[in-house]
Amino acid sequence: MTWLQNLFLPNASHVKAGAVDDLFMFILYLNIAFFLLIAGVVFLFVAQYRRKSNNQKTAHIEHNDALEVTWTVIPLILCLVVFFWGFNDYMQANVAPDDSMEIQVTAKKWIWTFEYPDGSRNIGKLFVPVNKPVRLIMHSEDVLHAFYVPEFRIKSDVVPNRYTEVWFQATAPGTYVVPCTEYCGKGHSEMQAKVIALTPQEYEKYLEEGDPDERGKPPEQLGSLLYVNLGCSTCHSIDGAAGQGPSWKGIYGAQHKMTDGANILVDENYIRESILQPQAKIVSGYGGIMPSYQGQIRERQLAALIAYMKTLK
């Protein structure tokens, strides 16, 4: 019944995900069996006992103890089986192994930041080695978010002022989408990160040289990539469309009117300040809602973003 499983479930790519799928499929078979029972009996009775005359005699059966006990006890037993199965798997999958690699996760509208034990940070991309348990310790800086990896069958809300955690051990190299699953406003549908599981060799290389996608690219192309990966695209359009922040179309060299009335020329220094200290100057007509990228973005990435903006005429 692999086709049935594929219809409902994406590939399982975490060591504990297979157990979840087994229970899912067990419940699915139960569902199908009971639905066929209900539908079959209803249609059989309707066909068999359609009204033939207006004064047709009907049976007077008030109850039947044996039957009622049967259809109470059998579903009860099945429910208890499903309960213990689900509870047991949940407890088994809940505690991360002792040798887990720990990563701090920060969620805020509408970006995910991952901080490694060595202090390095990534926005929107979590690079991990396959076959190694990874424990995520998560908190939010604003509203509720939720970290979900469908292929791993893991999910947890991310809450302000409190840590929540999930762990996983990727079984195959690949890129896994992380959609935010707790409603968080305008950018909720686009608040997306990726878990990128690498082979041990590739992971070593990543530790030395950084994100393979960003390597060896001219600044404009790197900027175009970072525009999406760093979450800029959630609020800033590149086609002049209105957004939570000013569009980047033709932004370089333009004159922007600030909330305090001053007119400012958008140049390298202004852009740099706006990324690192977004609250310093706010363009008139916008709320000061952009998070600071101070300490989260490298000089090369800053330069690339500025180079990219210059290309958006």
Place this chain on the structure above:
Amino acid sequence: MADVITSPAASTVEHPHDADYLTDPQHQGIWSWMTTVDHKRLGVMYLWAVLAAFFVGGLFALLVRLELMRPGTDFITAEQYNLAFTLHGAIMVFLFIIPSIPAALGNFVLPLMLGAKDVAFPRLNLASFWVYVAGSLMAVSAIAFGGVDTGWTFYTPYSTTTTGPVTLMTMAVFVLGFSSIFTGINFIATVHKLRAPGMGWFQLPLFVWGIYATAIIQVLATPVLGITMVLLVMEKAFQIGIFDAQLGGDPVLFQHFFWFYSHPAVYIMILPGMAIISEIIPTFSRRTIFGYKLIALSSVAIALIGFLVWGHHMFTSGQSQLAAGIFSFLTFLVAIPSGIKVFNWMSTMYKASIGLQTPMLYAISFLLLFGIGGLTGIFLGALSVDIHLHDTYFVVAHFHYVMMGGTVIAFLGGVHYWWPKMFGRMYNERLGQIACVIVFIGFNMTFMTQFFMGSQGMPRRYYTYLDQFQPLHAFSTYGSWILGAGLLIAAFNLVASFRLPKTAPQNPWAGTTLEWQTQSPPITHNFVGQPAIEANPYDYRKFKIPADAV
């Protein structure tokens, strides 16, 4: 005058439609409706009000589906989408489903079923209606002032930090809660005190049992929602830290408070639906209901256990693992009484005389759709599986199968069932059946697809999505148009019956309960004289099938 004594039976025969509650010469004009204390008129006014809410909520649903036909921004922006799904949810839950069956059909039918002249507190009933109107106007004005984008759940800290008239909307919910409480108190007192002589608890029609169990929840759970809404407003207005972590509060606390009401509220929504099905199936099977006591008591069991399962909405919220285990266990327990009811309804059709008129078609749709809704709940009760499915379209599909496939289908069945009694007119039977089949097909097209999307990882409350989900989303949107068309046909069919004369017989379906023993529509005081209890409800052994029954 006084020397002419006619028996009650004779007077109804001579003047079959003399002064029913709609045409009563002593109660005419708009003012007589606005100040009426007649439970039947209030039921009718509630019916129009909730149908208006259903229409508006439905328009928002179609808008949501339209935007989701393709990924990306197509018809509305992300912000507009967030307003649309919030208003769809809030209107459907608070303005439509919660009052739909109890306040509209329950108000009309419950006193009739008990053989009573009215509810226990007729003025409180009138107050309930106007409080509902006031709450609805507040909700509508919140929409006019820009709308609310919090989702119908108002989760903190989003709801306390977002712009928009959240305070007005939460106060609307607070006010609507009082309407619900008033109705609940009224029904509890009515069932306890106004039963016809000889009508014991186990002679009550099962509709009354279902509404009674619902009323218990309304009275006990709704105050918690009111308190929660007030706390939310106090935090938003006066910066008192209750839920907001910035102010020293706890956002997860809000979820506990909210679901402590809103999970029992799920039963406020479904128990009345089950109550209607327990009437329609024996009537159209023309045989006694199977397992009367089990159905009656399972309603009460659901009402009580339903208070103890709220934490299953919070398996991923960071609540303790022990709590998650206990809530999961209790969730499976509450599933059993619902299952028992389904088996009892099916058995009632055994060796029966089944007529497939429109109400019965809705009841059969209910068995299939609520069956799917209930069965898919098992996935969500199982802890390890729920972690994967929580906040995805799987949950959306599940609760639409329960709320729409269950409650709304039962409500439509109930409206068709009691329509001749309420207005004295028969609608076009064939058109009613066609509408029911179209609704059934459209509903399944809309929501069956959402199970597949959800378990594949499509999150809720997204205005755009990954390309892989596009075919299923488009299919779901086409289904929503068929569903909408089916509902419009049903509405047209009912409204068109007003052009016909009042020719509905007293008991068109050969029902055994007391509402069928008075004329259609009933007189202002319901019955001429005190109706007698001759047999248990649904006992067809000595029941004479009326010659004019269809």
